Amino acid sequence: MTIERYVSPLTLDEAAGIMSQGGVTVLAGGTDLMPQVHSGKLKFKPMLMNIRRVGELQGISMQSGVIRIGALATITDLLTNELVREQLPALADAADHFASNQIRNAGTVGGSLCNASPAGDVAPPLLVYNAQVELVSRPNGSMQVRTLPLAEFFTGPGRTRMEPNELLAAVRVPVPKAGTIARFVKFGTRPALDISTISIAIGGVKKGRALHEVRVALGAVAPVPLRAALTEAALEGKDLDAALIDTAAKTAHDEIKPISDIRASAWYRQELVHNIVKRMLTDVAQS
Amino acid sequence: MSLKVEISFKLNGVARTATVPADMSALEMLRDVLGFTGTKYGCGEGECGACTILVDGTSLNSCLLFAVDCDGRNVVTIEGLAAEPKAEAVQKGFVEKWAVQCGFCTPGMVVQATHLLNENPNATDEQIRRGIEGNLCRCTGYVKIVEAIAAARDSVKQQGAA
Numbered sequence: 001m002t003i004e005r006y007v008s009p010l011t012l013d014e015a016a017g018i019m020s021q022g023g024v025t026v027l028a029g030g031t032d033l034m035p036q037v038h039s040g041k042l043k044f045k046p047m048l049m050n051i052r053r054v055g056e057l058q059g060i061s062m063q064s065g066v067i068r069i070g071a072l073a074t075i076t077d078l079l080t081n082e083l084v085r086e087q088l089p090a091l092a093d094a095a096d097h098f099a100s101n102q103i104r105n106a107g108t109v110g111g112s113l114c115n116a117s118p119a120g121d122v123a124p125p126l127l128v129y130n131a132q133v134e135l136v137s138r139p140n141g142s143m144q145v146r147t148l149p150l151a152e153f154f155t156g157p158g159r160t161r162m163e164p165n166e167l168l169a170a171v172r173v174p175v176p177k178a179g180t181i182a183r184f185v186k187f188g189t190r191p192a193l194d195i196s197t198i199s200i201a202i203g204g205v206k207k208g209r210a211l212h213e214v215r216v217a218l219g220a221v222a223p224v225p226l227r228a229a230l231t232e233a234a235l236e237g238k239d240l241d242a243a244l245i246d247t248a249a250k251t252a253h254d255e256i257k258p259i260s261d262i263r264a265s266a267w268y269r270q271e272l273v274h275n276i277v278k279r280m281l282t283d284v285a286q287s
Numbered sequence: 288m289s290l291k292v293e294i295s296f297k298l299n300g301v302a303r304t305a306t307v308p309a310d311m312s313a314l315e316m317l318r319d320v321l322g323f324t325g326t327k328y329g330c331g332e333g334e335c336g337a338c339t340i341l342v343d344g345t346s347l348n349s350c351l352l353f354a355v356d357c358d359g360r361n362v363v364t365i366e367g368l369a370a371e372p373k374a375e376a377v378q379k380g381f382v383e384k385w386a387v388q389c390g391f392c393t394p395g396m397v398v399q400a401t402h403l404l405n406e407n408p409n410a411t412d413e414q415i416r417r418g419i420e421g422n423l424c425r426c427t428g429y430v431k432i433v434e435a436i437a438a439a440r441d442s443v444k445q446q447g448a449a
Contacts, residue, residue, distance in 0.1 A: 002289045003309040006355055027353060034312060034351045035332040044289075048309050050356055076345075100421020101399070103333055105345045106352065192420030193334060 071110025299367025336422030388426035
């Protein structure tokens with residue numbers, strides 16, 4: 001299919017209105033769209049809509065205990081924004097390990113989530129921070145906004161619960177409670193420009209030696225970035241001693257059913273998850 | 288044929304208009320439509336950095352940028368950096384430290400290094416290495432490239448102090 005129309009709306013209202021007409025390819029940073037079109041993985045729809053100039057989709061702000069990251073915030077924005085660095089350090093860490101400077105300068109948070117790669121690096125920390133996605137549409141001429149927990153957003157590689165007429169406008173992250181500890185580790189064969197073999201984010205509120213409200217999120221071990229519910233349950237509220245850390249690492253190992261692909265075998269991915277969960281929890285126990 | 292779109296933007300300080308297919312990359316526009324061949328086509332998928340340009344002061348892979356998205360923006364290529372003092376220091380560093388072998392990665396390296404020193408004039412050697420992590424050199428001359436950028440950093444600082 002070739003592009004028949006190109007539009008570059010300036011307001012969210014206008015952009016949502018265009019989406020409701022159907023047949024739209026959305027362009028933001030372009031870092032995923034361009035290679036996917038060239039490789040034939042994705043075909044253009046008749047309308048190419050460049051949302052980069054939509055004001056409401058930009059910026060990172062905090063209001064009544066919620067950090068709102070606009071869909072067009074770039075990965076570099078995550079790395080340099082004071083709010084993110086102070087309140088969501090595991091997300092800033094993920095941004096630091098994301099592709100290269102040139103790609104971080106172009107790629108957007110919204111684009112990364114909508115691309116829904118099982119190995120997308122911003123998903124695990126956002127899952128740990130209990131993020132919600134803000135989805136907008138204009139079905140009958142008036143704007144509608146709904147929110148969805150990020151944990152329910154992904155349905156498969158490249159697939160999400162977003163309706164065809166919806167746009168992802170922002171990610172909302174509740175400001176973490178006092179005492180929250182969060183960590184992110186990505187494993188790849190080189191530090192830069194490598195798609196994660198696996199990635200892990202772990203977070204919780206530390207009281208004494210125990211973690212409460214534990215959240216463990218894993219990337220590149222399943223068709224979607226996911227929460228490791230059994231591992232979280234094993235850790236919840238218990239003293240983080242060597243025995244518990246061992247149990248949690250084994251639980252994480254057994255909880256996942258990764259595939260073998262060009263980046264790693266299923267066996268190796270499980271070993272990585274076991275060993276890195278253990279290392280991360282040991283670090284959390286000592287902090 | 289894909290739809291053609293007329294765009295206006297600033298290229299190396301000069302106002303330009305171009306008519307480009309909606310699915311064309313900024314790299315193809317620069318090289319094939321406008322004749323600015325200093326920006327190189329390496330991999331076409333954002334892995335190698337040979338096509339690095341500056342857009343609104345930030346470095347991007349022009350192979351991943353849609354040409355239509357240049358509309359209204361300020362685009363600078365390696366050609367536009369010829370008379371820019373920081374870029375001149377970088378180019379001098381590359382010559383003096385023998386950081387050029389085949390030369391194919393050099394324009395992208397120079398643009399990215401200039402961006403890096405614009406953002407962080409006091410970049411450490413480690414930060415220089417991180418800064419060019421999106422630029423591949425297949426002659427594997429990274430040590431000399433890092434030395435060249437460090438020399439540029441030092442000379443710009445000296446000039447600033449003088």
